[in-house]
Amino acid sequence: MNKTLKKFSLSKVLCYGLLIIATLLTVFPLIYAFGGSFKSLEEFLKGGTQIFPTEWTLSNYVTAWTQANFGRYTWNSIQYTALSVGLTVLTTAMTGYVLSRAEFKGKKLLQGSMGFMIFLIGAVTIYPIFRLSKSLGLLNSIWGMVIAQVASGQAMFTIIIMGYCDGISKEIDEAANIDGTTFFQTFYMIILPLIKPILATVALLTFRDTWNNFMTPLAFTLSKPELRPLTVGVVMLKDQGDGVTAWNIMLAGTIMALVPILIAYVFLNKYFVAGVTDGAVKG
């Protein structure tokens, strides 16, 4: 008994040890970026093993915000994300419900196309999408990116919502039908409130995907720098900026791009976890 107890606690110590190492490796790059964003450019370029600045300064943020257009980028990111989340939830909720309940011509074809879409490579489809959006006049505003984003989530999220609707008893719909509500009314008044948890998950995943997206806004804002979101703004500084002199601005931009998603994660991590697991297994 004593022996097994000892062995047990030894493996426990080993477990804790490894997990603590993993945790440190995980959070280190984030803390490093955070510390660096408050260092003066000279201090950051000097290197050294210190993570936090000897003298904390907000000047990187001020410069980024006032001179490097990051105020604009932040506002673009917010618009791009909010519109994409709203439209994705709206459209995938309707289609998910329809696929779960209704029979119609072309249903198999639609489901097949969705499966096909999951295997598409973003870099392959982005050019035709770019040309199409251009000819529809969508490149002059944030809407081009938004619609491309909403489209890219259709397959995966519709399938997730369909799965959730399948778990809701059809008797609920039938009872509503007897009461004379139409198909859409049933969806809107009865089903929507019931599927709120999965809608929250879809909203959160779309938030993550849009806020973090890089390739679509990169291509869509090639000739419209004023429409760039944060991700593109930061990476562009590295490739065409003024070299190391822009490093402090990039670090401030990095933190600006990370903070909103980290805050969301702190408060909603249960939904994130549930959604990601669902998405991978069903999608």
Added chain:
Amino acid sequence: MEAVQKKRSFLSNLKLQTYLMITPTVLMIVLFGIYPILYVLFYSFTNYNGMSAPDFVGFTNYIRVLQDSSWWLTVKNTFQIGIVVSLIQVPIALILAIMVSGKLKASGFFRAVLFLPSITSTAIMGIVFYFLFASYNGYVNEILIAANMIENPISWLGDGLMAKGVIVSFLSWHDIGFFMLLFLAALQKIPGDVYESAKIDGANTLQTFMKITVPMLGKMFQIISMLSIVNALKLFDSVKSLTNGGPGSDTEVMTMYIYRYFFENTGIPQQGYASAVSIVATLIVGGVAIIYLLFTKKMNYED
């Protein structure tokens, strides 16, 4: 009579409503999923340059793809990164999942923290890793020098092989927590009494792991390896922001090659050729997925 009529109007109404509700999705799938693929398929047989009317050139572009050594270099790079990253991610994710699935008091905390990188932007964090591994005063070099492990700074991103290593470690950092959670979900579905009876039969930890845990995780192994490989083949953001393909083209991946041809071509635009490369890339990804599915199916069958 009236009732029948009412029912009929309700039915047709139902159909109309059904179609109206799926219209946005259908439009988006057609315009942003099916049309783009038909577009590149069509133009892959032309000499389209993005502006003037295209001429059909048959399989010329495809023959050129086959002989394009810089393209096949990016294919090689992609597969190298993809295979190594999968071999690192999958086992570590499984080990972590087992450790946080137990009765450790802080396992909830560890799960939340280890998953954290997956919600960050690969483009943004690529920049942070670029700083960490910078050859001049980068943090990794500074630490290694301070610990007397190296004398002179290493040019991590200046050497092809090491730059690939940095990409692999970045991708592992970013995705391991995600795969850990997937393994965890599968582990929690294994009924506890299976372990109980194994214990009674005198199986040790390693035996239990190899004979019970691994086989019972079968389906999740397939999903995760599949995700890991396909994600790696579609890699773009992380490489673009971390190395931008450099040094030279040593870390250039398939998607970046395609993107460059479509959007960043400095010479004469060659959308026709880019389309042919796109189709080849799609076939490669699809082919890998199919081979993988067939392979795992056969394995299941033999079980």
